[in-house]
Amino acid sequence: MTxxxxxxxxxxERRNYSQGTTRCYLRAVADFAQYFHxxxxxxxxxxxxxxxxxxxxxxxLQASSVTHQLAALRFFFLxxxxxxxxxxxxxxxxxxxxxxxxLSQEEVAQLINSAPTPFYRILLMTLYATGARCAEVARLQVxxxxxxxxxxxxxxxxxxxxxxxxxxxxxxxxxxxxxxxxSRKCGCxxxxxxxPPASPSATRPSGTLATRRHSxxxxxxxxxxxxxxxxxxPISTRPVRTCAPSSSx
Numbered sequence: 001m002t003x004x005x006x007x008x009x010x011x012x013e014r015r016n017y018s019q020g021t022t023r024c025y026l027r028a029v030a031d032f033a034q035y036f037h038x039x040x041x042x043x044x045x046x047x048x049x050x051x052x053x054x055x056x057x058x059x060x061l062q063a064s065s066v067t068h069q070l071a072a073l074r075f076f077f078l079x080x081x082x083x084x085x086x087x088x089x090x091x092x093x094x095x096x097x098x099x100x101x102x103l104s105q106e107e108v109a110q111l112i113n114s115a116p117t118p119f120y121r122i123l124l125m126t127l128y129a130t131g132a133r134c135a136e137v138a139r140l141q142v143x144x145x146x147x148x149x150x151x152x153x154x155x156x157x158x159x160x161x162x163x164x165x166x167x168x169x170x171x172x173x174x175x176x177x178x179x180x181x182x183s184r185k186c187g188c189x190x191x192x193x194x195x196p197p198a199s200p201s202a203t204r205p206s207g208t209l210a211t212r213r214h215s216x217x218x219x220x221x222x223x224x225x226x227x228x229x230x231x232x233x234p235i236s237t238r239p240v241r242t243c244a245p246s247s248s249x
Contacts, residue, residue, distance in 0.1 A: 004039070004040060005026065005029075005030075008025070008026065008029065008075075008076055008079075008080045011075075012026075018160060024068060024072065025076070028072035032047075032048075035051055036051075041081055048070070049089065049090060051069075052066060052093075055069060056093070063093040063094065063095045063096060067095075070090060070092060073090075074090075112124045122174045123137060125171055126152075126171060129168045130152055130171075132152075132165065133157065140152070146167070147167065147175070147176070150167045151165065151166060152164065152166075
């Protein structure tokens with residue numbers, strides 16, 4: 001490990017940056033130095049401007065990616081080298097805002113029902129019903145499913161902050177069927193929620209991947225997109241009943 005890399009790593013650790021941010025910042029500075037074939041402490045703001053243009057012109061990076069690169073270089077110059085950094089000389093690129101692609105409830109149901117195993121089906125349902133990020137769902141534990149309060153505890157989310165999201169009765173059913181979520185405390189069971197277990201055909205992929213993609217694209221032409229991604233998709237045709245109010249639920 002070089003002296004500059006060690007200095008920058010110490011500055012990142014002192015400020016308690018996440019491991020992901022630390023890796024990205026170190027890699028960005030290394031790429032910056034490799035482009036000019038010089039030590040990064042010998043480079044100046046004019047090199048940063050040239051490198052920024054190179055990222056857009058030749059590497060074809062998006063504005064958000066270039067912003068991350070500039071943030072790493074800014075940290076290196078300000079915190080590691082203790083040098084001046086001017087926002088006017090090296091401005092952050094303007095972000096282009098685009099409308100997101102919102103799947104309809106029918107498309108979401110088709111995607112969830114094509115999961116190869118019940119485990120992946122539960123993961124897809126959790127992502128859709130809670131709006132959590134993939135990394136947040138990957139870190140979920142059994143104790144995070146609180147059916148008594150009907151919430152899911154997200155621990156160490158973006159910015160390493162904790163938060164609670166609502167636990168849908170539709171999402172509670174697959175958890176309760178596997179013994180997750182302390183369903184006995186809540187008095188809620190799969191039958192009480194009113195949703196039958198998924199049929200075997202619903203947990204197997206229907207056709208090839210190309211066939212499923214074609215059917216999803218075709219359904220977009222006739223379906224109406226939902227405005228809220230936390231609304232549970234119509235996976236079952238039976239009516240959904242929530243738990244009756246009681247002292248234990």
